[in-house]
Amino acid sequence: MSLGEFEYLLLAAASTLGDKAYGASIRKQLLLDGQTRSIGAIQTGLDRLEKKGLITTRLGEPTAERGGRAKRLVKVTATGSKAAANFYNMIETATRGARWAEIRR
């Protein structure tokens, strides 16, 4: 299963957040990682990942901070984890030996 860069970022953020992964929290996590993405881009990306079977989503409980609205909770599937791991390995392998590989933030 081939992944795009943004799809990988979504999977990584959702995996990091675990049970607390949903649209707004994923957006915040991406902001922390230095990636500014719109809610629309995140929702569309999640739709695409769900269609590929890399994540599953379900509606969670409504909370007061969201104006009493439910969350669309995201869970990375085993296929999703495998696809993300393959993408990560591919980048790491391809980058080995490149000049910028030594540059760390």
Next chain:
Amino acid sequence: MSRLLALLSELLPCSDREAILGDICESELTPMEALFELTGLIVRRMLEPYSDWKVWLCLGLAPLISLLLVGLSVALTNKAGQFITNPETSATSLLEVLRLGGLFLAASTTFCVAGFGLGRRTPFALWIAILVPAVLCFAQYPATTLASCCVFLFLLPVLGARLMMKRLRSSRVWSVVATLLLLVLPGLAIVTDRGIQLNVALLLIPALYCLFSLTKGQRYAY
């Protein structure tokens, strides 16, 4: 502003509305940012189905199929008119009307099931692609009499098949039956017009492809 957001969110599927409005609320965006985000999402959702080449194939074929069905509608109306008005009609001409009617019904339903199966994510665009050629043909008539409305005759079985698809949810069963009819009827030399036979045969191939490549679980657009 919140009222405008609520109104705009009506364009989203019910299942998504809650979660997206909640995300916007939680993200503490300014009203303008919230409006921008929501509009962006709606536009993305509307355009997303058009990234599928099959939708474009369907929208491209729809006007051609519509023209064919308009031709069949006019041919059937003329044949039926001749049969009714001519007192010396033979059983052969009645049989020809019935055969043409069979082909008309089979073609309309098959193309409808195929087209709306594949283009169900863009139903409004598909309706426009179907109706525009028929309206143009209607406009070409010298006088807009009741008889000229026969160009829209194919809409009756199309609407019937559309309603049936929604109710039965097993469009494939009917589509197979209709396709078989469509394959068999022209082969039995039902229509004397070879042009119609050729058009049906040519347009049947993409219609069959559409029928058997239907996928489920996709979002609707406009």
